[in-house]
Amino acid sequence: MAVYPATDITEIKKILEHVVDPEIPVLTIADLGILRKVEWEGEQLLVTITPTYSGCPAMKMIEEEIYSKLKQEGYENVVVKSVLSPAWTTDWLSPEGRNKLEEYGIAPPLHASADKKILLGTNKHVRCPRCKSENTEMKSQFGSTACKALYVCRDCKEPFDYFKCL
Amino acid sequence: MTKQEALFEYLLRIGDNSLIIGHRMGEWCGHGPILEQDIALINIALDHIGQARNWLQLACTVEGKGRTEDDLAYLRDAYDFRNVLLCEQPNGHWGDTLVRGFLFDTFNYEFTKAMTQSSNSDMADIAQKSLKEISYHKNYSCDWMIRLGDGTEESHEKMQHALENLWKYSGELFRMDEVDEMMIQEGIGVDLNEIKKEWDKTVNETLEEATLKRPEDGWMQKGGKKGVHTEYLGYILAEMQFLPRAYPDAKW
Ligand SMILES: [Zn+2]
Numbered sequence: 193m194a195v196y197p198a199t200d201i202t203e204i205k206k207i208l209e210h211v212v213d214p215e216i217p218v219l220t221i222a223d224l225g226i227l228r229k230v231e232w233e234g235e236q237l238l239v240t241i242t243p244t245y246s247g248c249p250a251m252k253m254i255e256e257e258i259y260s261k262l263k264q265e266g267y268e269n270v271v272v273k274s275v276l277s278p279a280w281t282t283d284w285l286s287p288e289g290r291n292k293l294e295e296y297g298i299a300p301p302l303h304a305s306a307d308k309k310i311l312l313g314t315n316k317h318v319r320c321p322r323c324k325s326e327n328t329e330m331k332s333q334f335g336s337t338a339c340k341a342l343y344v345c346r347d348c349k350e351p352f353d354y355f356k357c358l
Numbered sequence: 359m360t361k362q363e364a365l366f367e368y369l370l371r372i373g374d375n376s377l378i379i380g381h382r383m384g385e386w387c388g389h390g391p392i393l394e395q396d397i398a399l400i401n402i403a404l405d406h407i408g409q410a411r412n413w414l415q416l417a418c419t420v421e422g423k424g425r426t427e428d429d430l431a432y433l434r435d436a437y438d439f440r441n442v443l444l445c446e447q448p449n450g451h452w453g454d455t456l457v458r459g460f461l462f463d464t465f466n467y468e469f470t471k472a473m474t475q476s477s478n479s480d481m482a483d484i485a486q487k488s489l490k491e492i493s494y495h496k497n498y499s500c501d502w503m504i505r506l507g508d509g510t511e512e513s514h515e516k517m518q519h520a521l522e523n524l525w526k527y528s529g530e531l532f533r534m535d536e537v538d539e540m541m542i543q544e545g546i547g548v549d550l551n552e553i554k555k556e557w558d559k560t561v562n563e564t565l566e567e568a569t570l571k572r573p574e575d576g577w578m579q580k581g582g583k584k585g586v587h588t589e590y591l592g593y594i595l596a597e598m599q600f601l602p603r604a605y606p607d608a609k610w
Contacts, residue, residue, distance in 0.1 A: 246487055247408020276412065277483035279490070333494060334398035338405065342394060358490050 204230050207265050211257045214250050215337045218296045225284025237270045242280045245338040282357050294321045299354040318354050320345035364540040366420050368547060371583055373413030374441035377431060379462055380406025381598055382449060391452055405491040412484045432602040436591045443582040444527035446591045457520040460499040465531045467496040468556040469548060477545035500564045507568025522573050529578025
């Protein structure tokens with residue numbers, strides 16, 4: 193029986209850094225916080241992920257990507273498990289992930305306290321990823337994918353996506 | 359009825375509500391009045407279908423006969439569906455769809471919130487996962503009720519009319535039977551009388567702000583939870599199930 197050194201997990205996590213969200217390809221699954229755990233269970237490698245939204249159509253693709261990337265590196269005995277609890281929140285986005293989002297042209301989510309305000313419809317300050325103005329306006333709570341809302345900047349007049357709080 | 363049978367039935371009711379209203383909203387794809395609202399409805403539809411999948415997957419596990427959520431969605435006939443009649447009502451015009459959504463989302467929010475306290479941890483997890491999504495649905499529906507109710511004379515009239523038409527389907531949301539009783543006893547399910555109080559509050563507040571009149575509680579239609587459906591469900595299934603039934607091995 194092969195012995196798997198603990199450092200293996202770090203290596204595997206490096207491999208998984210190449211798995212990105214197909215809808216926002218600048219974010220890895222670790223940036224997004226949907227990669228929950230990587231562990232050995234005997235000789236089997238168990239990768240635990242969690243969906244952003246219940247109906248997120250990217251989950252299946254992400255799962256297949258994980259299998260395929262690990263297989264390329266010689267890991268054949270892999271199981272990807274999806275768990276619902278604890279429920280994913282935008283607070284799990286890594287700081288790098290937030291920066292990458294803004295560079296990519298998507299305003300990163302405000303922190304969880306903004307969550308409640310969103311639901312009450314109270315104003316908040318989403319920053320335009322283009323000109324950095326906070327003089328912005330929500331056009332629709334639903335955007336091009338489940339995780340985004342549609343905003344428009346009153347200063348540079350550009351529409352943009354906001355990664356909304358969940 | 360054993361506890362297991364009651365639980366299976368209960369899960370079908372929750373899952374089928376999501377599946378059928380999700381399918382209905384999906385019918386708007388490409389037909390929304392403006393692009394942003396087309397996208398909004400489809401996003402909400404996607405949430406419903408995703409939630410339906412989680413509930414129906416759990417139903418399959420509870421049933422223990424090796425069926426999958428796809429089997430439940432695509433291979434059951436109308437009398438095996440357990441959604442309330444409200445969810446299968448046709449889209450009608452934009453206002454009809456919004457009123458149907460409003461009556462359902464306000465219920466679904468309170469129901470799901472209560473469900474997060476279920477003694478069944480799988481169900482509590484699904485509820486917790488769904489709740490924030492449903493908050494967005496509820497917020498969206500209430501916003502539109504106010505916008506169109508307190509809008510132009512024409513929009514007000516259309517919303518009031520839609521409300522009068524759909525009101526008779528709101529009663530079934532809160533009807534309880536032996537399945538509900540068993541689930542409440544087990545600490546798994548939710549007392550719909552309690553949900554009704556919260557629902558009344560939200561509905562009354564929103565309608566008041568929307569300058570709409572709450573219809574009188576008259577005769578309430580029922581049957582969906584027992585598998586007795588309106589003719590509309592058959593048409594939904596014909597469209598939804600055609601492909602997997604005609605080409606059982608079809609792959610995406
Ligand atoms: Zn700008």
